[in-house]
Amino acid sequence: MFYTAAEVLPQQDKVARRLGTIADILFRRSRKDFNIRVGERELRYTDSPRFVIVFDSPRTVRRLILRPNEYRAAEAFVDKHLDIEGDLIAGLKTKNALIERAPTLRLGEKLKILFTLLRI
Structure with missing residues (x-):
């Protein structure tokens, strides 16, 4: 369950596939009991x-x-650019795990995320 790649929908959407690549790197060592939605695009782990x-x-x-x-995350939440549907406490724990993971990203992973972000 930890190394599962996201199912990206719609599959032909290049932006959705790039978002899936980023999510798979960032959440590689996280429990995949959540999904991500970006606009009309979905990244499904379960x-x-x-x-x-x-x-x-x-x-x-x-x-x-x-x-x-x-601060930026809180501002996005208040301004309705970011939301968590479902178990808010589990969502916040995953956010904290991501914050702990960020400093341990290898240089190659950081560069891949950066170049992928610039193409979104």
């Missing part, structure tokens, strides 16, 4: 998610990843 992370657009994803901090 058929019965505990929660769904919802972004209004790929632009929001890019902004949060390129300049990550707690």
Whole structure:
């Protein structure tokens, strides 16, 4: 369950596939009991998610990843650019796991994320 790649929908959408690549790198060592929705695009890890992370657009994803901090995420949440549907506590735990993971990303992973983000 930890190394599962996201099922990307729609499959032919290049932006959705790029978002899936980024999510798979960032959440590689996370429990995959959630899904992600970005606008009309879906990244599915499971058929019965505990929660769904919802972004209004790929632009929001890019902004949060390129300049990550707690304030920016809170602002996106308040402004309805980011939401968590379902188990909010589990969603916050996953966010904390992601924050702990970010400093351990290898240089190759960071570069892949950066180049993929620039193509969204």
